[in-house]
Amino acid sequence: MTAIVDVSAALKGLTETVPVARTAAGTITLGRVTAGASSALSISASVQPATPEDMKRLPEGQRIDETIKLYTTTELKTVDVDAQTAADRITYDGQVYEVQQVTPWSEVGGYWRVFAKRTGR
Numbered sequence: 001m002t003a004i005v006d007v008s009a010a011l012k013g014l015t016e017t018v019p020v021a022r023t024a025a026g027t028i029t030l031g032r033v034t035a036g037a038s039s040a041l042s043i044s045a046s047v048q049p050a051t052p053e054d055m056k057r058l059p060e061g062q063r064i065d066e067t068i069k070l071y072t073t074t075e076l077k078t079v080d081v082d083a084q085t086a087a088d089r090i091t092y093d094g095q096v097y098e099v100q101q102v103t104p105w106s107e108v109g110g111y112w113r114v115f116a117k118r119t120g121r
Contacts (some may be wrong), residue, residue, distance in 0.1 A: 015044040023086040046074035065117040073111050
């Protein structure tokens with residue numbers, strides 16, 4: 001479906017290149033988990049600190065973690081237990097953040113809103 005109002009072009013002037021690590025599905029053999037291969041990609045995103053209002057949208061246990069908000073035209077992935085894939089990891093300002101929540105606004109504005117928390121790694 002085409003976006004009603006595509007704002008992705010407007011985002012281009014407000015974005016920066018952000019590296020993302022994505023891990024493919026792992027395997028389980030004889031009860032041992034083998035992590036999937038990791039791949040690197042670069043996305044264009046507007047990165048901002050999450051506001052107190054944004055933090056209220058997150059589950060209670062995540063409201064104390066350092067969180068950033070991104071607007072991007074690239075769909076990022078959260079953890080998927082069924083597919084056995086880890087969440088995408090974003091490196092921003094020397095810190096690693098794990099994608100926690102992705103809201104598709106692709107039909108409304110041609111982009112995704114992403115919340116990611118700092119992992120400490």
